[in-house]
């Protein structure tokens with residue numbers, strides 16, 4: 452039985468906005484699940500309904516098998532973390548971390564032990580007597596994390612907690628959160644619009660758009676086997692290359708002919724003939740004198756570890772990942788081939804993946 456179940460959960464605001472449109476989701480005990488999607492897709496509203504901070508228009512929230520839909524937040528044993536907000540400047544690190552336990556009237560000895568445990572885990576021991584102004588920015592963030600994590604509720608709900616941090620800090624905090632999660636195994640639902648954060652943290656990613664769940668899967672599944680064109684575009688930077696065209700049967704085999712491309716591409720799977728979108732990641736494409744796609748490099752974007760060649764042709768525009776050390780290809784005419792095993796096919800009408 453799952454630990455947290457969302458059963459047809461929906462929220463329509465009084466102005467008629469359908470923020471969440473019948474979400475079904477089963478989360479196992481100890482899982483770290485990330486709700487990922489663009490701004491306005493209903494992530495926060497879903498999280499707030501799980502917390503009990505918003506009343507669903509319809510549907511249920513089950514926690515540990517109990518229907519908690521009508522229970523107030525205080526009766527759900529849920530910890531809610533927004534962005535890691537500022538520390539209390541007049542309190543020491545130890546007092547800052549202990550503060551939530553003090554509010555919960557935990558006895559002093561237990562409090563000290565709990566603070567010592569979380570401080571050891573986050574490497575804060577030597578900093579406990581200091582005041583926030585005596586800490587670096589990174590240390591302050593770790594103290595804020597410790598203060599959030601010192602309690603151990605049945606369920607953590609986190610809404611963009613790393614939102615204000617720069618990229619370096621974000622990476623460091625992701626590692627700490629993940630390590631914390633692996634050790635404590637508190638079931639966590641985490642909201643973000645940042646796919647890197649989702650990929651680093653999640654056991655399973657829930658991709659949302661316009662109040663609906665489009666796909667639930669491991670980070671690798673949602674990246675490599677996107678269920679829809681939206682997921683294919685949303686994940687990856689650059690996103691999946693998508694070519695409009697048609698599947699045909701030619702001499703007994705299934706081939707894809709892209710719009711504007713003269714050469715057919717043999718497909719590794721059986722696919723129904725008709726209008727189709729062919730998807731492939733930039734890392735599945737390579738420059739190849741014999742390749743079926745012909746175009747010109749309109750942008751050569753250097754990314755440090757690699758470079759992305761943006762190529763335009765009759766088929767549209769695609770990105771090809773190349774080694775960082777390759778000499779700049781801007782302006783070159785190129786041909787491209789695609790690794791057959793990495794080809795994904797989508798129905799043009801519905802946007803759903805068919806192979």
Ligand code: ATP
Pocket residue numbers: 464465466468469470488489490491492493494495496497644
């Ligand atoms: P963000 O990442 O920008 O916070 P989100 O995916 O978390 O976005 P929600 O905050 O859940 O999205 O909002 C979903 C929809 O509901 C949006 O269209 C938003 O404008 C609307 N909405 C949110 N809160 C309210 C409210 N209190 N009253 C009316 N509409 C609201």
